[in-house]
Amino acid sequence: MKLTGAEAVVKSLELLGVTDIFGIPGGATLPLTDALSRTEKIKYYLMRHEQCAAHAADAYARATGKVGVCTATSGPGATNLVTGIANAYMDSIPIVAITGQVATSVIGTDAFQEADITGITLPIVKHSYLITDANEIPYLFAEAFHIASTGRPGPVVIDLPRDVQNQVINFKFPEKVNLPGYKPTIRGHTRQIKLALEELMKSEKPVMFIGGGVVLSNAHQEVKKLAENFRIPVAWTLMGKGAFPDNHELNMGMIGMHGTRTTNTAIMNCDLLFAVGVRFDDRATGNLKRFAPHAKIVHIDIDPAEIGKNVKVDVPIVGDAAIVLRELNTMIENNNLKKTNHLAWVEQVFEWKKKWPLKTPDSTDLTPQFLISKISKAANDKDLIITTGVGQHQMWSAQFIELNGPRRFITSGGLGTMGFGLPAAIGAQVGKPNALVIDIDGDGSFQMVLQDLGTIARYNLPVKVVIINNRYLGMVRQWQELFFGKRYYAVDLEKGSPDFVKLSEAYGIKASVVSSVSELDEKIDEMINHRGPYVLDARVKEEENVFPMVPAGASLDEIIGGD
Amino acid sequence: MKHTLSVLVENKPGVLARVAGLFRRRGFNIHSLAVAPTENPNLSRMTIVVDLEGKPLEQVEKQLHKLVNVLKIQDFLPHEAVERELALIKVHSTKETRAEIIQICDIFRAKIVDVSQDSLAIEVTGTEDKIDAIVSLLKPYRIIDLARTGKVAVSRGRK
Structure with missing residues (x-):
């Protein structure tokens, strides 16, 4: 079959099961764009900014488990993807970013719209390619998707010079890829799993500690089985939210800087930390020297480089979380093992949970915490997906939205990218057309990406956007209040912010304001039941703070608030 | 302390940049670096002398292993090579x-x-x-x- 390079890209994408692609075309991707116009199998979502294309592909991958695909032209189009690629890299999300490049004959001459995108993205990709011969397209696309989606997932960049897109080739798709330097360890070592089981049996104060790796490997069922079977309390990182049901009695809540008192206290007192798919990030662990001081640590992760990186591990297990836990659960079942030596600890945890529940502030004003907990209640029976920007609203969402399944909380964890929420809602809604997708956003985060309301309007995506509007860059303001003598500087957004209702209406999107508790239920219901997109400008109390809080660098038992 | 790593890589454009960039990003200092193709022209051998300054070699080795183009890493003790x-x-x-x-x-x-x-x-x-x-x-x-x-x-x- 004779195809041009651009047609070979499209054919490869079809064969790899791609159905949606987010992007903005340009001079260097014209042949590719033209080839995409001739396929029925792939829908092109025209975005308003390339950063949003990358974030949409990222959230699409998080919501569906498939590889997300985005595309941009050479030069500025490609460099605009960079933040989105870095975001996917930090959270281990499988995306493939296809960029146009100037023709091979002029690469390196500072040609119009030339940027060395494979060079620029080198430290933030799992792998990348600059394809200089179209004959390599089918194989390298298969390779790229394999690398992005297996092992510890991550972003892959494919740079396609314009002349390569026009080169005619004989299309042949590979049956499988063979990468001598890439063989992720999937199955855990049985002896290590036995050791982990021994530690579990011995432990009188165990904590299971789960993260994004549980979501990525679809290990949530195995986690639940183990937790319930042995009655082990579960703590989670921001990236692990939803992987263990929030409404479960064994759920202790989030760990770390804005984690629950119960979880942080349990971590400081446990004798076994059974960690699955986590990377011991500083926001989760606080002061590493004093982290889990009495605990032996079992660490299950597919990336050997994560084991021992930040904390010393007693039982390392390299492997896919779901496969390792399945083997462990099978050992428990086959030997009919029961665990009772830790039940006093479980009672202790239940007492802490009762003593330190997350509470919304006692206030007659509309507080963000109360608003978010109301949204959670109103949407509880729906097929709910929450996306967020980054800042206070993100932490309150992690605290007050109840989610009982994985892939429902889509947030920028590692990179902490403000502006992630809106494009993430677009990607999640495209991937899950029947879900109720709510972007809980900040007024600061939202204004970094508001141009993509245009994308929502164009495709009439029924995305709901709740702007937690406190007229501040709230998290920075909180730190200025607590650690910089309340000297607020460069954080006030009151001046210069638009009327969000008028702005949304200018895009043809229904919108309204809520500013008091009395009208809250009605507005939330109206939003949830509206069939199309909807923006709710929630004018909340200005100077609310996120608590509990463990200051940066402090130990997890140095908690402010929440008692 | 200096350590000698012998790294077998695919002989492809950009591999040197990936390896050198990784050392820089993870905060390791390259003392010297020699690269040339092996008897198999598809492969190159890099001999990297790295200045550890108290950092664990294990982390940089594991990170190197994650590079798709890296096939094999040997860490030479002084008398083994x-x-x-x-x-x-x-x-x-x-x-x-x-x-x-x-x-x-x-x-x-x-x-x-x-x-x-x-x-x-x-x-x-x-x-x-x-x-x-x-x-x-x-x-x-x-x-x-x-x-x-x-x-x-x-x-x-x-x-």
Whole structure:
């Protein structure tokens, strides 16, 4: 079959099961764009900014488990993807970013719209390619998707010079890829799993500690089985939210800087930390020297480089979380093992949970915490997906939205990218057309990406956007209040912010304001039941703070608030 | 402390940048680096001498392993490998000093590879220490140019 390079890209994408692609075309991707116009199998979502294309592909991958695909032209189009690629890299999300490049004959001459995108993205990709011969397209696309989606997932960049897109080739798709330097360890070592089981049996104060790796490997069922079977309390990182049901009695809540008192206290007192798919990030662990001081640590992760990186591990297990836990659960079942030596600890945890529940502030004003907990209640029976920007609203969402399944909380964890929420809602809604997708956003985060309301309007995506509007860059303001003598500087957004209702209406999107508790239920219901997109400008109390809080660098038992 | 890593990589464009970038990003200092294709033209061997400064080598090895183009990493302990470096030294010489310099070269089994009225070019191979020693002996004659390859290494015996 004779195809041009651009047609070979499209054919490869079809064969790899791609159905949606987010992007903005340009001079260097014209042949590719033209080839995409001739396929029925792939829908092109025209975005308003390339950063949003990358974030949409990222959230699409998080919501569906498939590889997300985005595309941009050479030069500025490609460099605009960079933040989105870095975001996917930090959270281990499988995306493939296809960029146009100037023709091979002029690469390196500072040609119009030339940027060395494979060079620029080198430290933030799992792998990348600059394809200089179209004959390599089918194989390298298969390779790229394999690398992005297996092992510890991550972003892959494919740079396609314009002349390569026009080169005619004989299309042949590979049956499988063979990468001598890439063989992720999937199955855990049985002896290590036995050791982990021994530690579990011995432990009188165990904590299971789960993260994004549980979501990525679809290990949530195995986690639940183990937790319930042995009655082990579960703590989670921001990236692990939803992987263990929030409404479960064994759920202790989030760990770390804005984690629950119960979880942080349990971590400081446990004798076994059974960690699955986590990377011991500083926001989760606080002061590493004093982290889990009495605990032996079992660490299950597919990336050997994560084991021992930040904390010393007693039982390392390299492997896919779901496969390792399945083997462990099978050992428990086959030997009919029961665990009772830790039940006093479980009672202790239940007492802490009762003593330190997350509470919304006692206030007659509309507080963000109360608003978010109301949204959670109103949407509880729906097929709910929450996306967020980054800042206070993100932490309150992690605290007050109840989610009982994985892939429902889509947030920028590692990179902490403000502006992630809106494009993430677009990607999640495209991937899950029947879900109720709510972007809980900040007024600061939202204004970094508001141009993509245009994308929502164009495709009439029924995305709901709740702007937690406190007229501040709230998290920075909180730190200025607590650690910089309340000297607020460069954080006030009151001046210069638009009327969000008028702005949304200018895009043809229904919108309204809520500013008091009395009208809250009605507005939330109206939003949830509206069939199309909807923006709710929630004018909340200005100077609310996120608590509990463990200051940066402090130990997890140095908690402010929440008692 | 310095460590010698021998890294077998695919001989593809950009691989050196990936490896060097990884060392930089993870905060490791490359002391010397030598790269060339192996007997199989699809593969290259990199000999990297890395300055650890108290950081664990394990982390950088694991991160290197994650690069798709990296096939094999060997971490050589001093006695497990044959290690050599080559230096080309251009040194100022006069009628009076030429003979002395040639004598020094004989002691080090170095070769004179170019000679002119006022300079000699010397080729010397050996361990880092040996090269350091000849360099220091030649310094008083005024070294005009010095190029060292950095260390290359292969394992000893059957390994």
